[in-house]
Amino acid sequence: MSDHEYTPKSKVGKWFNDRLPILTLANHLTDYPTPKNLNYWWTFGGILTFCLITQIITGLTLAMHYIAHADMAFESVEQIMRDVNYGWLIRYIHANGASMFFLAVYIHIFRSLFYGSYKSPREIIWIIGIIIYLLMMAAAFMGYVLPWGQMSFWGATVITNLFSAIPLVGEGIVAWLWGGYSVDNPTLTRFFTLHYLIPFLILGLVVLHIWALHVPGNNNPVGIDIKKPSKDTVPFHPYIVIKDGFALLMFMIVFAFFVFYAPNILGHADNYIEANPMVTPAHIVPEWYLLPFYAILRSIPDKLLGVLAMLFAIIILALLPWLDTSKIRSAVFRPLYKQFYWILLADVLILGYMGAMPAEGLYLLIARIATSYYFLHFLVILPVLGFKEKTLPVPLSITDPVLGGSPNLAIAKNKESFEK
Amino acid sequence: MSDKKPERREFLFTASYVVGAVGVAAAVWPLVDQMNPDASVKALASTEVDISSVKPGNTITVLWRGKPVFIRRRTQDEITEAKSVKMEDLKHPEKDEDRAKDPEWLVMVGVCTHLGCVPLNDKGDYNGWFCPCHGSHYDTSGRIRKGPAPLNMEIPKYEFVDAGKIKIG
Numbered sequence: 001m002s003d004h005e006y007t008p009k010s011k012v013g014k015w016f017n018d019r020l021p022i023l024t025l026a027n028h029l030t031d032y033p034t035p036k037n038l039n040y041w042w043t044f045g046g047i048l049t050f051c052l053i054t055q056i057i058t059g060l061t062l063a064m065h066y067i068a069h070a071d072m073a074f075e076s077v078e079q080i081m082r083d084v085n086y087g088w089l090i091r092y093i094h095a096n097g098a099s100m101f102f103l104a105v106y107i108h109i110f111r112s113l114f115y116g117s118y119k120s121p122r123e124i125i126w127i128i129g130i131i132i133y134l135l136m137m138a139a140a141f142m143g144y145v146l147p148w149g150q151m152s153f154w155g156a157t158v159i160t161n162l163f164s165a166i167p168l169v170g171e172g173i174v175a176w177l178w179g180g181y182s183v184d185n186p187t188l189t190r191f192f193t194l195h196y197l198i199p200f201l202i203l204g205l206v207v208l209h210i211w212a213l214h215v216p217g218n219n220n221p222v223g224i225d226i227k228k229p230s231k232d233t234v235p236f237h238p239y240i241v242i243k244d245g246f247a248l249l250m251f252m253i254v255f256a257f258f259v260f261y262a263p264n265i266l267g268h269a270d271n272y273i274e275a276n277p278m279v280t281p282a283h284i285v286p287e288w289y290l291l292p293f294y295a296i297l298r299s300i301p302d303k304l305l306g307v308l309a310m311l312f313a314i315i316i317l318a319l320l321p322w323l324d325t326s327k328i329r330s331a332v333f334r335p336l337y338k339q340f341y342w343i344l345l346a347d348v349l350i351l352g353y354m355g356a357m358p359a360e361g362l363y364l365l366i367a368r369i370a371t372s373y374y375f376l377h378f379l380v381i382l383p384v385l386g387f388k389e390k391t392l393p394v395p396l397s398i399t400d401p402v403l404g405g406s407p408n409l410a411i412a413k414n415k416e417s418f419e420k
Numbered sequence: 421m422s423d424k425k426p427e428r429r430e431f432l433f434t435a436s437y438v439v440g441a442v443g444v445a446a447a448v449w450p451l452v453d454q455m456n457p458d459a460s461v462k463a464l465a466s467t468e469v470d471i472s473s474v475k476p477g478n479t480i481t482v483l484w485r486g487k488p489v490f491i492r493r494r495t496q497d498e499i500t501e502a503k504s505v506k507m508e509d510l511k512h513p514e515k516d517e518d519r520a521k522d523p524e525w526l527v528m529v530g531v532c533t534h535l536g537c538v539p540l541n542d543k544g545d546y547n548g549w550f551c552p553c554h555g556s557h558y559d560t561s562g563r564i565r566k567g568p569a570p571l572n573m574e575i576p577k578y579e580f581v582d583a584g585k586i587k588i589g
Contacts, residue, residue, distance in 0.1 A: 154537065158553060161536035180457045182486030190455065278481055278488045280537040282552050298554055303534055303570045359555055 033233035034240050035220035037398045043247030044108040050248055051101040056199050058094040068192035070185035073148035074274040092263040098140050099266045100255050102289035105133060114341055116329030117219040123321040125212040130318045132205045139198040142191040149271030154284050156183045165307040222398055223330025232398040291355030292348050298359040299367040316378045323378055325386025333392040337385055344377050472584030479541050481530060484588050488530040488538055499523045502561035512572045516561045519575055527578050528562045534569035
């Protein structure tokens with residue numbers, strides 16, 4: 001938090017601020033010192049906030065027309081698409097918005113992995129982020145159930161059945177989740193309730209995420225601690241606001257492309273068939289953003305171990321600040337880690353592709369190798385790398401790599417002494 | 421005296437915590453239990469099915485408790501195949517006699533024991549059922565032979581009411 005005292009200029013402002021210091025907060029947010037070398041990978045926090053707000057607004061308006069009942073849900077969604085004024089637009093924004101949300105969150109997460117943003121003193125920011133990610137997956141899964149199509153129904157059946165892998169109490173837990181002996185109306189109504197609730201929980205966690213961020217301040221591409229405010233920082237407004245705004249516009253072009261030109265390309269055609277508990281679609285797959293974890297689940301031939309591996313693949317991320325033993329944050333100065341980073345990214349993409357393919361033959365073999373590598377990366381490579389890797393020299397300030405180490409070193413030094 | 425007072429206070433603290441915890445648990449339980457299947461759901465637990473028109477080698481599927489139940493009239497070959505399997509070869513060893521009261525009729529819940537999909541009839545490596553979701557193969561007795569499912573398909577409680585009728589549940 002910034003240390004300087006803030007006093008509003010107007011008398012009314014001062015009167016109000018003495019009673020509720022909201023203007024002090026606003027001032028903190030605008031003046032918030034930000035590293036001046038943040039690149040465009042740092043704009044996804046703002047983009048994600050936009051995604052969350054978009055989902056909440058379109059979700060609220062959809063809820064005015066949607067009917068959470070097994071006999072009427074499918075029809076009410078069709079009614080939204082055909083009859084409700086601009087219903088098609090709002091629903092397509094909401095459905096594609098979920099995909100855009102995950103696209104942005106994956107970029108945001110891999111940004112953190114590259115620049116070591118999860119490391120001390122930012123562990124709590126990171127863990128809150130992982131909890132948000134888990135809640136996002138829960139919200140997305142339950143939202144996908146609401147249209148009550150074939151994929152909705154069977155997706156819900158398969159995912160809730162994951163809990164039946166728990167010894168002894170598993171079956172009881174599944175019946176409790178369903179409110180019956182199969183996925184049915186009670187399941188739909190409770191999923192609707194939770195789907196409505198979770199975005200607001202996420203909103204609360206986002207506030208904590210940003211609060212925790214504003215204690216140490218942003219990490220940066222060089223990954224060093226910087227003095228704030230200093231020559232290495234710029235105020236959040238207008239510098240970062242404009243940059244975030246520009247990136248958001250670019251992102252919205254991609255978003256709009258999906259909404260207006262390919263609104264169903266990320267979905268599955270089977271979900272336009274009403275749920276039928278008697279027939280499972282021939283090839284059921286989850287939405288693209290869950291595919292890597294689905295591949296991990298399927299690559300293990302034992303039910304309980306498969307479910308545990310899938311859960312552990314997510315939980316392991318929360319342990320990352322302690323699994324990565326290197327003191328250097330940014331991959332820029334970690335020549336070996338940088339290579340393993342790209343291998344991990346490729347590994348996750350391969351897992352995603354295998355999750356979409358049938359679990360047999362060569363696909364299954366590749367999925368198994370990729371699953372093993374995923375765990376190897378976090379449990380063996382990262383801890384060992386911290387001790388073995390020879391890292392490159394880290395600059396002392398953000399300005400240093402720009403001015404220092406160049407033939408103009410003397411001039412740079414002269415300039416600094418001149419400024420003093 | 422000075423020793424006695426804190427002890428008395430500690431007892432009061434602990435007692436208050438315990439009473440408070442019991443109170444919270446009692447208040448939370450209805451909120452948790454409301455999600456469990458209620459009596460009206462449990463009451464819909466039996467279905468009668470007319471099976472007189474099912475020919476050998478055919479399967480009918482009926483809905484029971486929201487789940488499909490397969491009723492298959494097995495051919496002689498299928499029965500022989502099911503009975504000839506050695507117990508050592510089974511992941512979940514169960515004799516065919518224990519699964520089908522009348523060897524001609526196999527009545528089972530048509531739900532894969534892996535993650536709950538409905539397996540396909542007359543498919544898979546064992547001439548029984550094949551689950552398209554994650555590739556489990558079941559034999560002509562509905563027993564798991566290959567794939568991630570841990571158990572054989574469940575046999576519900578059922579009885580032959582008269583010649584052409586089965587009561588499930």
